[in-house]
Amino acid sequence: MTGRRVRWPELLLGLIAALLGLATTVNTVLPLPDRVRHATLAVIAGLALVAVRRWPWPVLAVETALMLVTVHLTPFGTGTPLLCAALALGFVAYRSGWRSTGAAFALFLSATVYTVLVGSPPGVLTGGAGLLRLITLAGTSATPVASGRYLRGLRKAAEVAEERAREAEARQAMQTRAARLAERAGIARDLHDIVAHHVAAIALQAGASQYAIRQTGRVDEAVAAFGELRSTAGRVLDELRELLEVLRDPEAIEDGSPMVEPEQIIDEAQRLVRAAGLAVQVSVDHRAARASLVVRTTAARVIQEGLTNSLKHAGPGAIATVVVRAEPPGLFVEVLDSGPQRPRPAPSLPASKLGLVGMRERVGLLGGTLTAGPTAGGGWRLQARLPIREVS
CATH class of the missing domain: 3.30.565.10 (Histidine kinase-like ATPase, C-terminal domain)
Structure with a gap:
């Protein structure tokens, strides 16, 4: 939805450009019809910038057309349409590749040269002085292109940095997860043989109790052995409960690993x-x-x-x-x-x-x-x- 609405920076830019165009007609002594035409074209050029972010190429085409119309209809020159066209050229350089930017620069430079030829005395671009003026026009026209490409480079660098930050965050998350899984495996390795040791102790104590009853007939020894058996069994149940709580990977237990106390x-x-x-x-x-x-x-x-x-x-x-x-x-x-x-x-x-x-x-x-x-x-x-x- 945001991309389909006009955002306030573009609206503010268009209003400021339109007001600047109107300001150039306030203190003039030319006839009212000329001032009205100039003001109208300036307002149109300024308001066209409202859509420059979404459609930079169409806005550039409109601004260059207004430059050509203004140079024939008003005696004030093409100040506002020229400024708006330069801004549109910068947006084209920012949003487009080099080929499209080169075409936009050629269009803008051609319109600028045409307005100079029409609005200036004959021979303004001839001879050595004319060549110098033409080079100056080309350099000035290249300024919006340089600005747009520079900002585009900054945007690309920011995108690359953001992508690298996301990748680093993902790697950190993977390393943390690997650490957690490895520690669960370590706990399983530490406990597996220890619990097995206690289970073996239960078996030995049960055998001792059976021997005491069958062979010696000494009930007190059997009772003591059963007491040890009960204590060991309770301890083993507690260990097994905690083992099940921390163990998440059934493949973590490695057969044949030595018991570590x-x-x-x-x-x-x-x-x-x-x-x-x-x-x-x-x-x-x-x-x-x-x-x-x-x-x-x-x-x-x-x-x-x-x-x-x-x-x-x-x-x-x-x-x-x-x-x-x-x-x-x-x-x-x-x-x-x-x-x-x-x-x-x-x-x-x-x-x-x-x-x-x-x-x-x-x-x-x-x-x-x-x-x-x-x-x-x-x-x-x-x-x-x-x-x-x-x-x-």
């Missing part, structure tokens, strides 16, 4: 950063062991990512502090380093695949939050809060 992830991360020269102090609240495996595994991955960032940011000679404590209703994890101490070599600790983007996704899947940023003392802090659910 959270404590093993933390110990390996400590060993690697200490070997690289980064001192590590770890404080783990014993109550954190009550958290489910999915929470403890995520906490271990956060610690691994935090130590990786500390090694990259601070380097050898710095001190990194790891704190894990239970803060009901969740688990608080913090990795803090003291900042760079001396020039750093390349880090030797492998990152957790997708960095902070993946860690935020992993923590968010569990309903937690993760923050990271520099400290006032020049160090780096990574914090995560993970909710702990009670085993039902």
Whole structure:
């Protein structure tokens, strides 16, 4: 609908051009009929500009025709139609290609030369002076073309920049989605074998209970084994529920991958950063062991990512502090380093695949939050809060 209506800039342009044409007839001493003809042609030329954005070529044709008519009918020259024709030429250069622009320039220049020949004394364009005047006319006529082509180039550059911005946004969205999918796959890999381990423990405990009843006849041992069996089964059900909540890709589980315990992830991360020269102090609240495996595994991955960032940011000679404590209703994890101490070599600790983007996704899947940023003392802090659910 917007393209079919006359927009106010074009309407304002046409009214201003018409008023300028009328203004040239106010202080003249020529007869009234001449002033009326001049005013009429000026108003028509100005109002024609109202449609210049939608139809630049027809408006240019109308303006050049008014130039030819005005030079024969009025003694005031072709000021208003000439100005309006130049504006229309600029719009043609802005909206059209080089071939159409060249044709419009030739039309405008021809009409301009004709009006000069008709409205000037004979011989005005002959000889050396005439050639100079003709070159001046051509240069002046080329000004609207140059302006229009320049604005067209700016528009094209803006369109290209906008398209690149959209492509960059789409790539960022794809990378974020890939990070989310990869983290879901990582969670599945971490939990798959751990849950299988607990199921195997249930089978062993059930066998022990059966043996106690059939072979030894000791009911107290069987009752204790059944109690352990019930506790382990409840823990497994809780782990399976959380696994189903975070797992979205059935193909994420890779057969044959080794089981990785959270404590093993933390110990390996400590060993690697200490070997690289980064001192590590770890404080783990014993109550954190009550958290489910999915929470403890995520906490271990956060610690691994935090130590990786500390090694990259601070380097050898710095001190990194790891704190894990239970803060009901969740688990608080913090990795803090003291900042760079001396020039750093390349880090030797492998990152957790997708960095902070993946860690935020992993923590968010569990309903937690993760923050990271520099400290006032020049160090780096990574914090995560993970909710702990009670085993039902």
